[in-house]
Amino acid sequence: xxxxxxxxxxxxxxVGKTTTxxxxxxxLALQGCSVVLLDADIGLxxxxxxxxxxxxxxxxxINVIDGxxxxxxxxxxxxxxxxxxxxxxxxxxxxDAVSPEQMKKLIEDIKTEFDYVLIDCPAGIEQGFLxxxxxxxxxxxxVTPEVSSVRDADxxxxxxxxxxxxxxxxISMLVNRIRMDxxxxxxxxxVSDIEELLQIRVLGVIPDDESVIVxxxxxxxxxxxxxxxxxxxxxxxxxxxxGQDIPFNERNHSFVGTVLRxxxxxx
Amino acid sequence: xxxxxxxxKGSKNGIIIQFEEGDLxxxxxxxxxxxxxxxxxxxxxxxxxxxPEESVxxxxxxxxxxxxxxxxxxxxxxxxxxxxASVVEVIQxxxxxxxxxxxxxxxxxxxxxxxxxxEKLSVDGDLVxxxxxxxxxxxxxxxxxxxxxxxxxxxxxxxxxxxxARIMALRLKATQLRIAGFISRSPDDSLDPHDPEVARxxxxxxxxxxxxxxxxxxxxxxxxxxxxxxxx
Ligand SMILES: Nc1ncnc2c1ncn2[C@@H]1O[C@H](COP(=O)(O)OP(=O)(O)OP(=O)(O)O)[C@@H](O)[C@H]1O
Ligand SMILES: [Mg+2]
Numbered sequence: 001x002x003x004x005x006x007x008x009x010x011x012x013x014x015v016g017k018t019t020t021x022x023x024x025x026x027x028l029a030l031q032g033c034s035v036v037l038l039d040a041d042i043g044l045x046x047x048x049x050x051x052x053x054x055x056x057x058x059x060x061x062i063n064v065i066d067g068x069x070x071x072x073x074x075x076x077x078x079x080x081x082x083x084x085x086x087x088x089x090x091x092x093x094x095x096d097a098v099s100p101e102q103m104k105k106l107i108e109d110i111k112t113e114f115d116y117v118l119i120d121c122p123a124g125i126e127q128g129f130l131x132x133x134x135x136x137x138x139x140x141x142x143v144t145p146e147v148s149s150v151r152d153a154d155x156x157x158x159x160x161x162x163x164x165x166x167x168x169x170x171i172s173m174l175v176n177r178i179r180m181d182x183x184x185x186x187x188x189x190x191v192s193d194i195e196e197l198l199q200i201r202v203l204g205v206i207p208d209d210e211s212v213i214v215x216x217x218x219x220x221x222x223x224x225x226x227x228x229x230x231x232x233x234x235x236x237x238x239x240x241x242x243g244q245d246i247p248f249n250e251r252n253h254s255f256v257g258t259v260l261r262x263x264x265x266x267x
Numbered sequence: 268x269x270x271x272x273x274x275x276k277g278s279k280n281g282i283i284i285q286f287e288e289g290d291l292x293x294x295x296x297x298x299x300x301x302x303x304x305x306x307x308x309x310x311x312x313x314x315x316x317x318x319p320e321e322s323v324x325x326x327x328x329x330x331x332x333x334x335x336x337x338x339x340x341x342x343x344x345x346x347x348x349x350x351x352a353s354v355v356e357v358i359q360x361x362x363x364x365x366x367x368x369x370x371x372x373x374x375x376x377x378x379x380x381x382x383x384x385x386e387k388l389s390v391d392g393d394l395v396x397x398x399x400x401x402x403x404x405x406x407x408x409x410x411x412x413x414x415x416x417x418x419x420x421x422x423x424x425x426x427x428x429x430x431x432a433r434i435m436a437l438r439l440k441a442t443q444l445r446i447a448g449f450i451s452r453s454p455d456d457s458l459d460p461h462d463p464e465v466a467r468x469x470x471x472x473x474x475x476x477x478x479x480x481x482x483x484x485x486x487x488x489x490x491x492x493x494x495x496x497x498x499x
Contacts, residue, residue, distance in 0.1 A: 147402075151384050154401050158383030197401060199381065 003034075005107045005117040006241070007136035009160075011152030013123030015144045016176040019212060021120040022050045022221040024140070027238035029084035030223070033115040036075065038107070039089035040132040041122040042098060048088045051078065052219020062090035065102050071110060080224055085114075096127065100134040107135030125159060133160060138170040140203055140241075144177045145189040154198055172201040174237060177208035204237025205248065206230060273297045281313030282341070285349075288319050295331050302339040310340040320349045329376065329390070373410040382406065382420065389426075402442060411435070421445070430468045435478060439464040449473050 008021045018041070025037045039047035042061065048054045059074035064087070071087065078084040087110075090097065110117050121132035133139065139160050143153040153173065160166045175191050182188035191205055209230050215222045223234040232249075239246045272294050274285040286294040302309065314336060336343050374392030382388060384403030388396070393410035400406055404420035411433045412424045418436035423445040425432030430447040440459070443452045444466050451466070451473035463478035 151403050154384040155403065158386055161383075162386075197399075199399075 001112060001115075003111040003113075003115045003117060004138060005111060005119060005136045006138045006140060007040075007119040007121050007133050007166075008140050008142060009121035009129065009132065009156055010123065010142040010149070011125060011156040012144075012149045015149050016142050016206075017123075018047050018050050018120050019216065019221075020140065020142050020174055020176065020206075021047060021118050023223040023234040024238050024241070025116070025118045026078075026081055026084060026221045026223045027234045028116055028118075028241065029078075029081040030235070031238060031242060032083070033242075034083040034113075035085065035116045035118060036110050036114050037084070037086045038110070038117055038119045039087065040103070040119050040128065042089050042128060042131075043092060043094075044122065045089040045091050047120045048076075048086060049219065050216050051086055051221065053078065053086050053088075054219075057088050060088045060090040061106075062092055062097055064106060065098050071106060072113075080220075098131055100131050103131045104135040125156065129156075133165050136166060139166050139172075141171060141173045141198075141200070142176050143173050143194060143198070145175065145179075145183070145191075145194065147189070150189065150194055150197060153194075157198060157200060168200070172203040172240075173198055174203050175205045178205055179208045202248075203240050204233055206233045206237075273301065275301070278315075281315065282309060283315050283317060285317040286319060291318065291328050292331075295328070295335060299335045299338075302335065302341075306339065312341055314341050314343050316343060316346045317349055318346060333374070376408075381416075384420075400441075407445075408432075414439075424466075432467075434466040435463065437463045439466065439475065444473055444475075446473055451475075 008017045008024070010017050021037055025035045029035045037047060037051070039045060039061070041047070045060075048057060053076050056076050059069045061074070063069050064071045064074045075085040075087055078086065107117055107119070117135075119132050119136060122128035141153045141156055141160075143149050157168075157171055160171055161168050173194070175194060178191065179188055183190050191202060195202060207230060211222055211225075211228055211230060215225065215228075221234075222228045223231045225231055236246045236249070272287050272289050274287070275298075276283045276285070284298065286298075316332065332346075333343065374390075375395065376390040376392055377395045377397075378388070378390075379397040381398040382396075382400045382404035384401055387405045387407075388394075389407045391409050393412075394406065394408040395413045395415065396406060397415045399416040400414055400418045400420040400422065402419045405423075406412060406414075406420065407423035407426050409426050410424065410429065412422055412435070414422070414434075414436040416436070417438040417440060418434075419440045419442065421443045422434050422436075422441050424434045425447040428447050430449070432446050434441075434444055434446065438460055441453060443450065445451075446466065446468050449468050449472050464475050465478050466473050466475045468474075
């Protein structure tokens with residue numbers, strides 16, 4: 001078996017890469033895929049916190065890379081969803097502890113046993129970024145509707161393409177933290193504005209919602225909370241990743257939809 | 268240096284020069300050495316250059332290729348990417364004119380690609396770019412610039428001082444325009460332009476007018492040449 005490695009990247013920091021990795025991964029596992037979440041943000045490490053798995057870490061990425069343990073031994077199984085695993089990052093200060101070749105080899109190994117490896121990329125375009133993209137077959141570029149985020153996303157798409165690592169057709173974007181009330185007032189970029197500039201496929205559109213913060217603090221990805229309306233947006237994105245033809249649900253965004261939801265008439 | 272980095276084949280329309288996987292700069296060096304060994308062998312022939320699928324062509328490399336081929340009196344008809352039928356760049360010799368001025372005789376670079384933030388493209392002639400120039404990207408040319416797309420980054424025409432150079436775009440929304448030594452930045456209240464526009468140097472610095480207006484008053488030699496070159 002050979003799975004797919006997908007890097008979740010953005011250029012700009014704090015736009016939601018880690019949140020996206022956790023939720024897309026959980027959504028893919030809910031659809032029956034076996035998934036490894038690989039935290040490539042070496043030195044910072046927070047995918048485990050977002051997943052609520054921090055207290056179960058015994059081994060990390062560096063222990064696997066330097067041969068102390070096999071990767072299977074370092075994987076932490078998520079007990080809430082079948083087939084979901086985390087390979088945590090090390091909190092070492094040494095950014096050069098991992099080489100691109102080692103990273104590539106590790107991802108190849110994991111791919112032989114799992115359907116998906118989702119790689120949580122660090123911010124920026126330095127060595128950590130290069131390590132995170134080297135073994136990836138596909139990329140999801142997370143972008144928020146802000147000029148600076150879109151600019152960085154554009155730069156990252158150019159780099160993914162130029163290095164020949166990931167073909168343009170395998171690069172998609174996930175628009176995070178959109179606020180339809182602001183878009184309607186023309187105070188915020190619309191998805192189509194971002195699409196026009198980046199010219200890549202839209203994998204998903206995630207509204208800005210404080211439930212993300214609540215769930216991050218609880219260590220439980222929102223997608224695991226079936227009632228939450230963001231959960232559907234993440235499930236849709238995961239479905240599109242699996243090649244399902246899922247329309248963008250205008251109802252979720254429209255004013256009518258908001259009113260219906262408010263009165264409990266729609267989900 | 269590995270010899271398999273470069274292959275030269277004959278074809279009925281001229282020669283095919285193929286660069287294999289690896290550093291383009293090295294391949295060009297190899298080509299230069301080969302041509303120097305047999306200086307008269309290819310004189311006057313037409314060449315098609317085939318480059319590896321994933322290699323990056325920047326202006327510097329383009330200029331170098333031109334120099335090397337010119338020195339051996341080979342004319343380059345096109346550059347292709349391996350495994351794709353589409354032509355990356357067609358470099359046309361300027362159409363002959365009755366009394367060509369110096370500016371009319373510039374090299375023309377016909378480039379089809381999108382420039383993303385952080386990317387730069389610079390040519391030593393006129394530039395026709397089929398594609399958008401995103402914010403944060405930069406293009407520059409010794410001669411005129413025509414962007415068949417949306418120009419949102421920085422564009423510099425007449426880079427070595429030609430104040431008659433123009434910058435044209437289907438949608439001109441540049442962050443900054445430069446012509447020779449003149450600079451204009453986008454007005455803060457800029458509306459989305461719907462008509463193609465042209466920037467040129469007027470008596471008070473850079474002025475922007477619709478393509479239509481300028482075309483009527485003052486047909487551009489560059490534009491004429493472009494159309495002419497495409498027709499025949
Ligand atoms: N859709 C959303 N609605 C509201 N808040 C969000 C949303 N997505 C992310 N956030 C919040 O934004 C912050 C940054 O998110 P996250 O850590 O996932 O970003 P990141 O891109 O991984 O950051 P870094 O570059 O530091 O690794 C977090 O506090 C998170 O809770
Ligand atoms: Mg993160």
